[in-house]
Amino acid sequence: MTPFSRxxxxxGAGQLGRMLAMAGYPLGHKFGFYGLNHDEPAAMLGxxxxxxxxxxxxxxxxxxxxxxxxESENTSVELVEKISQTTPVYPSAASLYYSQHRGREKxxxxxxxxxxxxxxxxxxxxxxxxxxxxxxxxAILKSTTEGYDGKGQFVxxxxxxxxxxxxSIGEREAILEGFIEFxxxxxxIAVRNADNQHVYYPLVENQHHEGILRLTxxxxxxxxxxxxxxxxxxxxxxxxxxxxxxxLTLELFETEAGLVANEMxxxxxxxxxxxxxxxxxxxFENHIRAITGLPLGSTVPRxxxxxxxxxxxxxxxxxxxxxxxxxxxxxYDKAERAGRKLGHINVVADSEAELQTSLxxxxxxxx
Ligand code: AMP
Numbered sequence: 001m002t003p004f005s006r007x008x009x010x011x012g013a014g015q016l017g018r019m020l021a022m023a024g025y026p027l028g029h030k031f032g033f034y035g036l037n038h039d040e041p042a043a044m045l046g047x048x049x050x051x052x053x054x055x056x057x058x059x060x061x062x063x064x065x066x067x068x069x070x071e072s073e074n075t076s077v078e079l080v081e082k083i084s085q086t087t088p089v090y091p092s093a094a095s096l097y098y099s100q101h102r103g104r105e106k107x108x109x110x111x112x113x114x115x116x117x118x119x120x121x122x123x124x125x126x127x128x129x130x131x132x133x134x135x136x137x138x139a140i141l142k143s144t145t146e147g148y149d150g151k152g153q154f155v156x157x158x159x160x161x162x163x164x165x166x167x168s169i170g171e172r173e174a175i176l177e178g179f180i181e182f183x184x185x186x187x188x189i190a191v192r193n194a195d196n197q198h199v200y201y202p203l204v205e206n207q208h209h210e211g212i213l214r215l216t217x218x219x220x221x222x223x224x225x226x227x228x229x230x231x232x233x234x235x236x237x238x239x240x241x242x243x244x245x246x247x248l249t250l251e252l253f254e255t256e257a258g259l260v261a262n263e264m265x266x267x268x269x270x271x272x273x274x275x276x277x278x279x280x281x282x283x284f285e286n287h288i289r290a291i292t293g294l295p296l297g298s299t300v301p302r303x304x305x306x307x308x309x310x311x312x313x314x315x316x317x318x319x320x321x322x323x324x325x326x327x328x329x330x331x332y333d334k335a336e337r338a339g340r341k342l343g344h345i346n347v348v349a350d351s352e353a354e355l356q357t358s359l360x361x362x363x364x365x366x367x
Contacts, residue, residue: 006292009065015332016071017042023284041332073099090245090291095266112237116261118178131176138179182253187271190235193290216308218274247287278306303348305355311343317365
């Protein structure tokens with residue numbers, strides 16, 4: 001056993017858990033997962049504890065683990081608080097508490113002077129009508145919890161759509177958010193360990209289609225050092241306020257007036273997958289380093305240009321991708337299904353022209 005070897009328990013066994021484990025084995029760690037079934041992406045990569053009413057599989061994971069982390073911001077805060085009584089969980093319950101509720105998240109941004117869209121909390125249709133009067137249109141109605149990849153959201157353009165919006169998000173607690181005219185969508189990933197060491201990856205540009213991330217360009221082009229610094233200052237405030245240990249991701253809008261925060265995730269993020277080959281240390285390794293008490297690794301890009309293309313729904317011409325010298329394929333061992341993230345391809349390049357040519361080629365091979 002290596003001197004710093006740890007048993008890491010992960011709540012969840014999807015692709016994020018899979019890539020965390022793959023990054024943690026070279027450090028000498030062992031992994032266990034708390035998941036749904038043996039077909040999940042991470043199931044074969046460590047001890048798999050299947051959720052069930054009959055056995056205390058969560059208790060078994062906790063017994064196995066020296067430290068526990070999770071894949072999703074929708075993990076129960078109460079569950080994490082309970083586990084924390086016996087075994088450290090990183091990021092802690094505070095990070096989850098803020099990140100899993102859009103209202104709490106926005107009020108934290110406001111408290112820390114991080115610009116975000118004007119918003120108001122609504123719990124019924126009458127309040128939604130009042131909120132529309134206050135915020136103006138267009139505006140976006142978002143359920144406060146369990147929204148991801150654009151689900152649980154409705155863009156209200158005219159007052160005649162208010163009722164439709166309310167029923168479309170399931171008539172539950174929501175925020176109405178002012179519409180931001182943005183130039184680009186960006187995100188930044190930061191990592192903090194328990195010794196209060198912070199590191200930041202460069203801002204990246206994200207392109208979505210139908211609410212799902214398709215492409216990340218890393219670093220985002222034409223970002224001034226002042227804008228990068230601004231994003232890092234926002235991240236540092238969030239990390240310190242939540243006493244966050246592990247990776248934290250912040251999605252931002254780039255506007256004429258500067259950066260505007262959209263939402264954060266207390267976990268490794270799809271917009272950070274480029275770091276696997278694109279940065280000196282991947283987001284996955286840095287998360288594992290942070291939660292197992294190791295010094296954090298360099299976040300500097302290995303090459304001037306990188307990108308990540310998601311494989312969604314169908315695998316496409318994988319053999320063609322494998323022949324491309326500057327492309328790196330990552331599949332999650334998932335069956336094809338419309339809208340499902342099956343894997344991603346990272347591309348690195350020495351010039352913008354080389355990156356664009358590679359992306360054009362990939363476009364032809366992906367459905
Ligand atoms: P979210 O789930 O909050 O990340 O929102 C999904 C997508 O909707 C974002 O990636 C943006 O493209 C768009 N969006 C969300 N909030 C706003 C906003 N306040 N103004 C304009 N577009 C938004």
